[in-house]
Amino acid sequence: MLNREQSRGVASVRCNVCGKLTFGASEAVRQRAWVEIDLEALANNVRQVKGILQPETELMAVVKADAYGHGAVRVAQTVLRAGASWLAVATLQEGVELREAGILAPIVILGAINTSSEVQAIAYYDLQPTLCTPQQALIFSETMSVLGESLPVHLKLDTGMSRLGTPWYCATEFAQLVQQLPNLDLASIYSHLATADDSDPTVMKQQQFRFQEAIAQLKAAGIQPPRLHLANSAATLSDRALHYDLVRVGLAIYGLYPGEHLRSILELMPVLQVKARVTQVKTIPPGTGVSYGHKFVSDRPMRLAVVGIGYADGVPRNLSNRLHVLIRGKSISQIGAITMDQLMLDVTSIPDLQPGEVVTLLGKDGNLQITADDWASALGTISWEILCSFKHRLPRVGISQPQEELAIS
Ligand SMILES: *Cc1c(COP(=O)(O)O)cnc(C)c1O
Numbered sequence: 001m002l003n004r005e006q007s008r009g010v011a012s013v014r015c016n017v018c019g020k021l022t023f024g025a026s027e028a029v030r031q032r033a034w035v036e037i038d039l040e041a042l043a044n045n046v047r048q049v050k051g052i053l054q055p056e057t058e059l060m061a062v063v064k065a066d067a068y069g070h071g072a073v074r075v076a077q078t079v080l081r082a083g084a085s086w087l088a089v090a091t092l093q094e095g096v097e098l099r100e101a102g103i104l105a106p107i108v109i110l111g112a113i114n115t116s117s118e119v120q121a122i123a124y125y126d127l128q129p130t131l132c133t134p135q136q137a138l139i140f141s142e143t144m145s146v147l148g149e150s151l152p153v154h155l156k157l158d159t160g161m162s163r164l165g166t167p168w169y170c171a172t173e174f175a176q177l178v179q180q181l182p183n184l185d186l187a188s189i190y191s192h193l194a195t196a197d198d199s200d201p202t203v204m205k206q207q208q209f210r211f212q213e214a215i216a217q218l219k220a221a222g223i224q225p226p227r228l229h230l231a232n233s234a235a236t237l238s239d240r241a242l243h244y245d246l247v248r249v250g251l252a253i254y255g256l257y258p259g260e261h262l263r264s265i266l267e268l269m270p271v272l273q274v275k276a277r278v279t280q281v282k283t284i285p286p287g288t289g290v291s292y293g294h295k296f297v298s299d300r301p302m303r304l305a306v307v308g309i310g311y312a313d314g315v316p317r318n319l320s321n322r323l324h325v326l327i328r329g330k331s332i333s334q335i336g337a338i339t340m341d342q343l344m345l346d347v348t349s350i351p352d353l354q355p356g357e358v359v360t361l362l363g364k365d366g367n368l369q370i371t372a373d374d375w376a377s378a379l380g381t382i383s384w385e386i387l388c389s390f391k392h393r394l395p396r397v398g399i400s401q402p403q404e405e406l407a408i409s
Contacts, residue, residue, distance in 0.1 A: 029395040033276035033309035036363070037070050039078045040400040041269035045253045046082035048266045049236065057243045060086035060229070062250030064094060064110065068387040070254060070272055071396040073101040079253060080105050088248055092118055095127040108154055110248075112136070112164055119143040119151070128152045128187060132164045137178050144183035152187035153178065155225075159191040159210040160203065171214035172221045179223065188227035188246070189215070196234035196242075197258040204235065208242060234258035237265045256372055256383045270371055272387060273363025274394070276309035278327075278355050281347065290344055291336030296321055303348045307359050310341040314390035315361060318379055325359050329366025332359075362386075 050059055061084035067075035076087055076098055087107045089095045095107045108128045113119060119140050122129050131137055131153040144151045155175060158165035166174045168191070178184050191211050195203040211230055218225065228244040233252035235242040238259075255270035257263050284304050290296040307325075311317040315338055323334035325345060333346045347353045362370050372386035379386075 029397050030275070030358075031277070032279075033274075033307075033313055033394055035069070035390055035394045035396045036273040036275060037074065037396050037398050038269070038271050038273070038400050039074070039398050041255055042070075042075060042078050042253065042271045043082035045255050045266075045268050045271070046079050046084055048268060049247075049249055049252055050083040052236070052240075052266065053243060053247065054240075056245075058086060058246040059084045060088050060108065060246050060248045061253055062088045062110075062232075062248055063098070064088065064090035064250070065388050066094075068250060068254050068384065069390045070387070071398075072097060073103070074396070074398055076101075076103050076105070084253075086246065092121055092127070096121070096125050099125045099127070114139065116143040120147065123147055123149055123151055128154060130154050130156045130164070131178065131184075132156045133166060134174060134177050137174075137181055137184065141181035141184050147183075150183045150185050152185045154188045154190060155186065157189065157191040157211065157214055159207040159214070161192045161194040161207075163192065165191065168210040168214040172217045172223070175218055175223050175225070176221065186223075186225055188229060189218070189225040190227075190229040190248075193230065193232060193235050193242075196232055196238065197262075199259060199261045201238070204238075204242075232258070234262060237262040251384055251387075254387060256387070270363070270369075272372075272390075274309075274315075274361040274390060275363065276307050276313075276359050276361065278305045278345075278347075278353060278357045278359060279308045279342070280306040280355055281353055282306075289336075291320075291339060293337055296336040300348075302346055303351060303353065304335070305345040305347040305353055305359075307343050307345060308341065309359075309361065309394075310339050310343055312340045312391065313394050315343065316375070316379055316389070319375065322378055323361075324370065325361050326363075326365035326368050326370060327353065327357060327359050329368060331368055 061079040063072045063076050066072045087105050088110050089107060090111045092109060095109050098107055106128060110130055112132050113129045114136060116139055120143060140151060156165035157168045157171050159168045178186055193204055193207055227246055229246040229248060230244055231242040231247040233249050236247040236249055251258050252268060255268045282304050284298050284302050286298055286300050288298045309315055317338045320338045324331050325334060327350060334343055335346050336344050372383040375386045376383045
């Protein structure tokens with residue numbers, strides 16, 4: 001901790017990903033615990049995904065939820081340089097954040113928009129909303145008519161996800177309404193798949209069939225949408241026939257595979273690593289209880305290390321006594337309950353371990369690697385949720401600038 005005297009002589013630095021201010025010299029953001037974002041891995045993943053697309057198929061990088069916890073602004077800048085041409089967010093606020101940071105690429109809001117004031121903000125920030133119902137179409141059109149401008153809109157069909165969208169068999173009526181209403185420009189028609197990560201394609205094929213049917217009916221009614229899209233990461237990796245004009249890829253650009261059976265398609269590299277430092281090391285005798293509830297009791301003399309990261313940073317407490325971390329390329333067991341800000345390790349195998357040494361919770365150290373998939377399977381959840389769970393208390397630190405970015409700046 002900095003006292004007033006020390007802090008006087010120490011410059012503050014801004015995290016180059018999240019923009020938060022931290023005190024200290026250049027290494028200061030790597031003080032207690034942090035998230036490292038490997039921008040070269042991110043660019044690699046974008047190029048890998050682009051590599052399986054037809055040249056005319058566009059890549060929409062899904063950067064909702066602060067780019068799955070990776071830091072939306074820096075991720076957006078990197079993926080756009082690496083070959084993505086569209087961005088997708090979930091909320092109006094997420095779109096505004098990107099525009100305020102000076103990002104100019106087209107940005108689609110995937111979530112539902114229901115009020116006139118949101119539509120005004122969307123128009124002001126040059127964002128592109130999803131239109132899910134005829135009722136929304138009326139609100140959008142009315143608001144835009146007052147502003148005297150037109151708004152590109154993306155029509156969402158429900159083909160089996162049973163989340164947002166108009167039923168696929170009402171697509172023609174819906175699109176006709178949008179075309180008749182003033183100040184709305186049909187930019188695309190899309191749908192979302194419920195089971196694309198499943199190795200059994202039955203439901204996905206049914207959704208694709210419904211999407212095709214809807215498009216055929218639109219064509220028969222003389223409506224030619226400028227763009228069609230259906231695929232998330234899993235569909236993008238599993239079948240070219242699902243690519244249409246544009247693919248909406250989230251998880252794969254962050255370097256994780258949406259299903260075990262899709263691993264062989266591409267060489268993806270995890271982008272996010274979670275690291276923290278050892279803050280204290282001690283020896284405990286046999287029979288010593290460790291952490292709240294004494295859920296761990298030593299059965300031998302043990303070297304114990306305290307690490308400055310806990311569940312308030314996003315390390316799930318349910319991994320207590322089951323978590324493994326990496327130090328000096330070795331796998332180390334976590335012991336006792338994970339607490340809000342700290343956790344303990346059995347470091348008997350590294351007798352000379354010192355405070356300040358780096359602990360890798362997620363990521364690579366030497367030949368060993370721990371991925372979000374490892375945590376997800378231990379917890380009975382999915383890697384998407386693990387990536388999104390790291391809190392803003394952890395600064396995001398960008399590492400390894402992509403080559404082309406260095407060349408530009
Ligand atoms: C989140 C989302 C995606 C991206 O999904 P991934 O599985 O992460 O690729 C695509 N489309 C929609 C509508 C989404 O909500």
